[in-house]
Amino acid sequence: MAERRATILVRGTGLLGTSIGLGLRAAGHQVWLSDPSPTAQRIAEDVGAGTLLSSADEPDLVVVASPPEVTAQEVAQALQTHPRSVVMDIASVKAAVLQDLLHWAKDDDHPLTYEDLRRYVGTHPMAGREKSGPVAARGELFTSMPWVICPAVNPHTEEQISDPDAVDSVTALARRLGASAHQMSAVKHDESVALISHLPQIAASLVASRLQEAAPGALALSGNGLRDVTRIAASDPNLWVQILSANAHHVVEILYGVRDDVERLISTLEDPAAPGGQADIAQLIAEGNAGVARVPGKHGAPPQSFAQLTVIVDDRPGQIAAVLNDVADVGVNVEDLHMAHSAGHQVGMVELSVLPARRNELADALTTMGWKVVLS
Amino acid sequence: MAERRATILVRGTGLLGTSIGLGLRAAGHQVWLSDPSPTAQRIAEDVGAGTLLSSADEPDLVVVASPPEVTAQEVAQALQTHPRSVVMDIASVKAAVLQDLLHWAKDDDHPLTYEDLRRYVGTHPMAGREKSGPVAARGELFTSMPWVICPAVNPHTEEQISDPDAVDSVTALARRLGASAHQMSAVKHDESVALISHLPQIAASLVASRLQEAAPGALALSGNGLRDVTRIAASDPNLWVQILSANAHHVVEILYGVRDDVERLISTLEDPAAPGGQADIAQLIAEGNAGVARVPGKHGAPPQSFAQLTVIVDDRPGQIAAVLNDVADVGVNVEDLHMAHSAGHQVGMVELSVLPARRNELADALTTMGWKVVLS
Numbered sequence: 001m002a003e004r005r006a007t008i009l010v011r012g013t014g015l016l017g018t019s020i021g022l023g024l025r026a027a028g029h030q031v032w033l034s035d036p037s038p039t040a041q042r043i044a045e046d047v048g049a050g051t052l053l054s055s056a057d058e059p060d061l062v063v064v065a066s067p068p069e070v071t072a073q074e075v076a077q078a079l080q081t082h083p084r085s086v087v088m089d090i091a092s093v094k095a096a097v098l099q100d101l102l103h104w105a106k107d108d109d110h111p112l113t114y115e116d117l118r119r120y121v122g123t124h125p126m127a128g129r130e131k132s133g134p135v136a137a138r139g140e141l142f143t144s145m146p147w148v149i150c151p152a153v154n155p156h157t158e159e160q161i162s163d164p165d166a167v168d169s170v171t172a173l174a175r176r177l178g179a180s181a182h183q184m185s186a187v188k189h190d191e192s193v194a195l196i197s198h199l200p201q202i203a204a205s206l207v208a209s210r211l212q213e214a215a216p217g218a219l220a221l222s223g224n225g226l227r228d229v230t231r232i233a234a235s236d237p238n239l240w241v242q243i244l245s246a247n248a249h250h251v252v253e254i255l256y257g258v259r260d261d262v263e264r265l266i267s268t269l270e271d272p273a274a275p276g277g278q279a280d281i282a283q284l285i286a287e288g289n290a291g292v293a294r295v296p297g298k299h300g301a302p303p304q305s306f307a308q309l310t311v312i313v314d315d316r317p318g319q320i321a322a323v324l325n326d327v328a329d330v331g332v333n334v335e336d337l338h339m340a341h342s343a344g345h346q347v348g349m350v351e352l353s354v355l356p357a358r359r360n361e362l363a364d365a366l367t368t369m370g371w372k373v374v375l376s
Numbered sequence: 377m378a379e380r381r382a383t384i385l386v387r388g389t390g391l392l393g394t395s396i397g398l399g400l401r402a403a404g405h406q407v408w409l410s411d412p413s414p415t416a417q418r419i420a421e422d423v424g425a426g427t428l429l430s431s432a433d434e435p436d437l438v439v440v441a442s443p444p445e446v447t448a449q450e451v452a453q454a455l456q457t458h459p460r461s462v463v464m465d466i467a468s469v470k471a472a473v474l475q476d477l478l479h480w481a482k483d484d485d486h487p488l489t490y491e492d493l494r495r496y497v498g499t500h501p502m503a504g505r506e507k508s509g510p511v512a513a514r515g516e517l518f519t520s521m522p523w524v525i526c527p528a529v530n531p532h533t534e535e536q537i538s539d540p541d542a543v544d545s546v547t548a549l550a551r552r553l554g555a556s557a558h559q560m561s562a563v564k565h566d567e568s569v570a571l572i573s574h575l576p577q578i579a580a581s582l583v584a585s586r587l588q589e590a591a592p593g594a595l596a597l598s599g600n601g602l603r604d605v606t607r608i609a610a611s612d613p614n615l616w617v618q619i620l621s622a623n624a625h626h627v628v629e630i631l632y633g634v635r636d637d638v639e640r641l642i643s644t645l646e647d648p649a650a651p652g653g654q655a656d657i658a659q660l661i662a663e664g665n666a667g668v669a670r671v672p673g674k675h676g677a678p679p680q681s682f683a684q685l686t687v688i689v690d691d692r693p694g695q696i697a698a699v700l701n702d703v704a705d706v707g708v709n710v711e712d713l714h715m716a717h718s719a720g721h722q723v724g725m726v727e728l729s730v731l732p733a734r735r736n737e738l739a740d741a742l743t744t745m746g747w748k749v750v751l752s
Binding site for chain 2: 126127138139140143144145146148182184188191192193195196197199200201202203204205206207208209210211212214215217218219220221222223225226227228229230231232233234235236237238240241244245248251252254255256257258259261262263265266269270272273277278281282283284285286287288289290291292293294295296310312318320321322323324325327328334336337339349372374375
């Protein structure tokens, strides 16, 4: 398969499938679409993600973007329907899909062969939105995001099944969409996402679900802490049922640890004056300090490698632009930007992250320009 | 007490006490400082938060900004040392402080009298940082943040003990520092913060503490979801021991609910194919949807009342400024701004929140100006 202008069939035109179609068409690829729902397929065509596949068309690459629970089945079907195409899927959990495919390939009664699997590569783009469906799709969804590539591997011999050319094609597609490719095994992937994606989703939902009972007066005191912790709680229940079910083994292992921590915290707080109780609480918070210090920042930079400064601005059109203009005049790049604000006020604080070596220079320059600057 | 130019003594020059001193001096108040640690006191003086209290000085208002565990004691002492001053505290938990003070006022062997308590008002500024100590202080820390005012109340008669003038003085101070005052009972406050502040802190720490065990390859896949959920996990263990211990009763009630949810999720994930299991997971996520929809947005606006659009920019100096400049030219106010980026890339996405009625107009205008705009 030529890496340029490869022809692509996207099977499944939900948020991710439609976004892939949009992104690839923008990059000059021929994209065909198919979806079991005629409505979803029509919307995806209407937004420009691709055109209907005709029987004469033979794609170089098939992207299976079906719901996780039917992904393995769709991959098997695609491998048989398109015997010369590379087939990739994008389901959020990878080992279960591969396991089903290997099982069918061994089964003499199933039409799928082991040879077919050489054309299969599992993948998972680490991108998504709190909204779903083809209307929410955008071709830029994968820009700057990690895209995990899991070549199929024989679990007994540990020999790679996926053809290296197929892996290259799939990797090229991820990069064409602006993502950064990370190759790893399906098991390693599932273990990783249980921790860095599924656990945060569960924690956000657990906290947010408690808010159902809150008095409105309590919610009026909400700060950025609560907003940050609960943002991803606005996710699709149906999708998450499938993700958590498919990765149940790894998720539940982590939840055992969480349960132990919650239990320990409950016993401590039931009698906070008991010996050792306060040390237990301090340990939990200190362990959180140690864990969060390991989360990488922007562009994979080491955590906390940027310095912050805060500019106080009026909350009216053009103020943030005016600040950033002046920052640009000084020639300093803004690595991250965070707005802090709260109920009932018309003043905002803009926290800028910059390279530590440039911070004081920038603060001095902005102060001279008349801005109210606070070093963070 | 005159509301203008009131003289203030800040007892305790940590992050919050020093920030209060800085803010009040900037607003033209005379501020004196005292701290049991000579080092902390000297740093607070050096950064300009106030001057040493001499024996001749008599403050109109004493702000007790000590650690939570010694707050009641410090308030009692301040009420006796400064018999004409209003005394307020700023501890994060309010009922326990009032309970101690009422207990001492009833005790004939304790010098504190019920009459003294007329000059006391409990408060809690809903502001803080992941850093601590006087060096991290800034006078603008309270800008736009809620500041809860809890007048002392007799728990039996429900009669207010705090003098209305004292409540007015304290409210004026909170507003002078840019905060919005919310008056409520100590019990209502403690119940509220258990949910909207202490629970998110615990959840962030629980998730972050699991990351200690993560392989570096897993952390390289981290996205904004993980970063948002764990941000506040970088908090001071010693402070949180005191906060959680003092509000143990309300926090543990909430944790019982969390434990039940975790238990239910664990049993479901131990056997995800069992009848009803998938419905359990869907319910947890759906309850999270309902809860997060209640969190108010900026300026106390109803949740989700803004429309989003995303602009794709190069990651170099001046790009965000250039976008916001053009937004300002169109005359649309940016209500919130979020940067999305990830490891290994030099392209960023700037998500702007604006009034829904202005979104399409802004998107069209920016597109005409040559920006790559995606409606969200």
